[in-house]
Amino acid sequence: MQSISVFEIIKVGIGPSSSHTMGPWNAAESFLNLIRRSHHISEVKEVFVEFFGSLAKTGIGHGTDIAGMLGLSGENFKMIDTTLIDSKIEDIKSSNQINLGGEKVIPFVYGHHLILNKQRSLDFHPNGMIFKAVFENGEEITQDYYSIGGGFIATQEENSYETHxxxxxxxxxxxxxxxxxxxxxxxxxxxxxxxxxxxxxxxxxxxxxxxxxxxxxxxxxxxxxxxxxxxxxxxxxxxxxxxxxxxxxxxxxxxxxxxxxxxxxxxxxxxxxxxxxxxxxxxxxxxxxxxxxxxxxxxxxxxxxxxxxxxxxxxxxxxxxxxxxxxxxxxxxxxxxxxxxxxxxxxxxxxxxxxxxxxxxxxxxxxxxxxxxxxxxxxxxxxxxxxxxxxxxxxxxxxxxxxxxxxxxxxxxxxxxxxxxxxxxxxxxxxxxxxxxxxxxxxxxxxxxxxxxxxxxxxxxxxxxxxxxxxx
Structure with missing residues (x-):
C-alpha cells in the first residue's frame, strides 16, 4: 500500500465538489496530456466527453459539465479567476467552439460533444467518464476516467494519487x-x-x-x-x-x-x-x-x-x-x-x-x-x-x-x-x-x-x- 502526503488530502481546490468538479477537471487535463504524448493538439478535429452515473445525475448542480469544458480549455482550477467562469462557459456555449488546451479552436456543441448520460453507470466506479479525441487523419484516442473522491482520479489501470x-x-x-x-x-x-x-x-x-x-x-x-x-x-x-x-x-x-x-x-x-x-x-x-x-x-x-x-x-x-x-x-x-x-x-x-x-x-x-x-x-x-x-x-x-x-x-x-x-x-x-x-x-x-x-x-x-x- 502506498503512502499519501497530508497535502494530497488537504489542498487548494475549487467549488462546488471535489468529486464532481475537481475530479472531472483533473481528468480533462490528464486527457489533454494524453493527446500531447501521442499526437499534437493542432491535429485534433473533435473532442467528446460523456459523464455517467453520479457524475451525470447531479452533474449540472455540481458543475461537472463546466469543469469538463474548462479543463479541456486548458484552464487550471488553482489559477483561474473564478469571477470569469460564467463568461468563459457562455462563450463556449454561444460560439459552439472550444479552444482546446488553449491551443486550437475546434467545434464544440454542448449536448453533442458533451453528454450527461443519466441512464448508464460504468462498472469500475459510480463517478465515471469517457473522453474521446478524433484527429484530422481519422485516428481516435479514447480514455475512461473515474473521480474517486477528493479530486483524485483513476483509470482502470492506475490511480492519480499513486503518481504522488x-x-x-x-x-x-x-x-x-x-x-x-x-x-x-x-x-x-x-x-x-x-x-x-x-x-x-x-x-x-x-x-x-x-x-x-x-x-x-x-x-x-x-x-x-x-x-x-x-x-x-x-x-x-x-x-x-x-x-x-x-x-x-x-x-x-x-x-x-x-x-x-x-x-x-x-x-x-x-x-x-x-x-x-x-x-x-x-x-x-x-x-x-x-x-x-x-x-x-x-x-x-x-x-x-x-x-x-x-x-x-x-x-x-x-x-x-x-x-x-x-x-x-x-x-x-x-x-x-x-x-x-x-x-x-x-x-x-x-x-x-x-x-x-x-x-x-x-x-x-x-x-x-x-x-x-x-x-x-x-x-x-x-x-x-x-x-x-x-x-x-x-x-x-x-x-x-x-x-x-x-x-x-x-x-x-x-x-x-x-x-x-x-x-x-x-x-x-x-x-x-x-x-x-x-x-x-x-x-x-x-x-x-x-x-x-x-x-x-x-x-x-x-x-x-x-x-x-x-x-x-
Whole structure:
C-alpha cells in the first residue's frame, strides 16, 4: 500500500465538489496530456466527453459539465479567476467552439460533444467518464476516467494519487501502524511522526510553509464568506447566511481587511452560545464560497470543506492553542487521519454517502484539535473514532444536485461534533475504549457497501426526493 502526503488530502481546490468538479477537471487535463504524448493538439478535429452515473445525475448542480469544458480549455482550477467562469462557459456555449488546451479552436456543441448520460453507470466506479479525441487523419484516442473522491482520479489501470506517492520511512496505513511507530520511536506526539514521514516528499521547512499557506487560504476563504451577501447560484435561491451572522456577532465593530476582522473575532464575547455561533459562521462562510465556485481548501473533499477551517479557526480565536506551530501540527494530524480513511475506506460520497465527506472531515478535525490541546496519541485517535462513529450511515442526498441543502449546514454540525469529540477524548482513557479508529473505519466501509445507491450523491433518494425540486 502506498503512502499519501497530508497535502494530497488537504489542498487548494475549487467549488462546488471535489468529486464532481475537481475530479472531472483533473481528468480533462490528464486527457489533454494524453493527446500531447501521442499526437499534437493542432491535429485534433473533435473532442467528446460523456459523464455517467453520479457524475451525470447531479452533474449540472455540481458543475461537472463546466469543469469538463474548462479543463479541456486548458484552464487550471488553482489559477483561474473564478469571477470569469460564467463568461468563459457562455462563450463556449454561444460560439459552439472550444479552444482546446488553449491551443486550437475546434467545434464544440454542448449536448453533442458533451453528454450527461443519466441512464448508464460504468462498472469500475459510480463517478465515471469517457473522453474521446478524433484527429484530422481519422485516428481516435479514447480514455475512461473515474473521480474517486477528493479530486483524485483513476483509470482502470492506475490511480492519480499513486503518481504522488513515495515510500515513507515509517509507513502508517492504519491507526495500529501509527501507534506502533510512535511507541517504537519513543515519540509523544503523532505530529512528530508525520513530520518525519513528510520529509519523504519535502524538507521540514517546506512542510511548515505549506501548512501555513493553507492556513492563510483558509482565513481568506472564511473572510470572503463573511463579507459576501446575496443568493447562491443554481436556482434554489438559497440566501447566504454567514455575513448576516457575522454582523450580528460583531455588532458595530468595523473592519476593512482580514486582519482587523480576525482581531475583532478574537476579542468577541466568549459565551458558549456565541462561540457555538462563531463555529457555525466559519463553516457556513466556507461552504457558501464553495457553492459559488469559489476557491476553497479541499479537506478531504469540497462538500466537507468547511469543517476543518471552522475547527482550526475556533482553535485560533477561542483557545490558548494559537501559535503557528499549533496550526501546523493541527493540519498535519488532520491530514494524516484523512489518509487512513482514503486508504482503508473511501472519501467519495458516490461510494459511501456523506459519512465519507463530512464524517471523515469531522474525524480529521477532531484529531487535529486533540493534538494541539495536548492529547496523547491514543486520545487523538480516539477523538477521530468518536467523531466518525456519530456520522456512520449519513447519506448524501443533495436537493437538486446542488452542494447547498443539506450540505452547507451539515458542515457546521460536523465542526461542532469534532470539537465535542476532542473534548470527550481529552477527558478519557483511550486504553479503555471499546471501539478503535481502525474498527470504525472498517465499519464505515461496511456501511457504505450496504447503503443504497439512491443515497450516494445521485439526488434520487432521501431529502432530495422528500423536497420535490427539479434539478437546477
Amino acid at each position: 506517492c513515495v515510500r515513507t520511512l515509517y509507513p502508517c496505513h492504519n491507526g495500529d501502524d501509527l501507534m506502533r511507530n510512535i511507541q517504537k520511536l519513543g515519540l509523544k506526539k503523532i505530529s512528530d511522526l508525520i513530520f518525519m514521514n513528510e520529509e519523504s516528499w519535502r524538507p521540514k521547512e517546506e512542510t511548515e510553509q505549506e501548512a501555513l499557506y493553507i492556513w492563510q487560504q483558509i482565513k481568506e476563504c472564511i473572510y470572503k464568506g463573511v463579507t459576501r451577501e446575496g443568493i447562491l447560484p443554481g436556482g434554489l435561491n438559497v440566501t447566504r447566511r454567514a455575513a448576516g451572522l457575522n454582523q450580528k456577532l460583531l455588532g458595530e465593530k468595523k473592519y476593512s481587511n482580514i486582519n482587523e476582522w480576525f482581531t475583532h473575532v478574537v476579542e468577541a464575547e466568549e459565551t458558549f452560545t456565541n462561540i457555538n455561533k462563531w463555529v457555525s459562521c466559519f463553516a457556513l462562510a466556507v461552504n457558501e464560497e464553495n457553492a459559488s465556485f469559489g476557491r476553497i481548501i479541499t479537506a478531504p473533499t469540497n462538500g466537507a470543506s468547511g469543517v476543518i477551517p471552522a475547527v482550526l479557526m475556533y482553535s485560533q480565536a477561542f483557545t490558548a492553542h494559537r501559535t503557528e506551530e499549533d496550526i501546523i501540527r493541527f493540519l498535519l494530524v488532520a491530514g494524516e487521519i484523512g489518509t487512513l480513511f482514503k486508504k482503508n475506506s473511501t472519501i467519495s460520497a458516490a461510494m459511501g454517502g456523506c459519512q465519507a465527506e463530512v464524517g471523515v472531515s469531522s474525524a480529521m478535525a477532531a484529531a487535529g484539535l486533540t493534538e494541539i490541546m495536548g492529547g496523547s496519541p491514543g486520545q487523538v485517535l480516539m477523538a477521530a473514532e468518536i467523531a466518525m462513529e456519530h456520522h456512520l450511515g449519513m447519506t448524501c442526498d443533495p436537493i437538486a444536485g446542488l452542494v447547498q441543502i443539506p450540505c452547507i449546514e451539515r458542515n457546521s454540525m460536523g465542526a461542532i461534533k469534532a470539537i465535542t469529540a476532542a473534548n470527550i477524548a481529552i477527558e478519557s482513557d483511550p486504553t479503555k475504549a471499546k471501539v478503535s479508529l481502525d474498527q470504525v473505519i472498517q465499519s464505515m466501509w461496511d456501511t457504505a457497501q450496504s447503503m443504497s445507491d439512491r443515497f450516494k450523491e445521485t439526488s434520487e433518494g432521501g431529502l432530495a426526493i422528500a423536497v420535490n425540486v427539479a434539478e437546477c
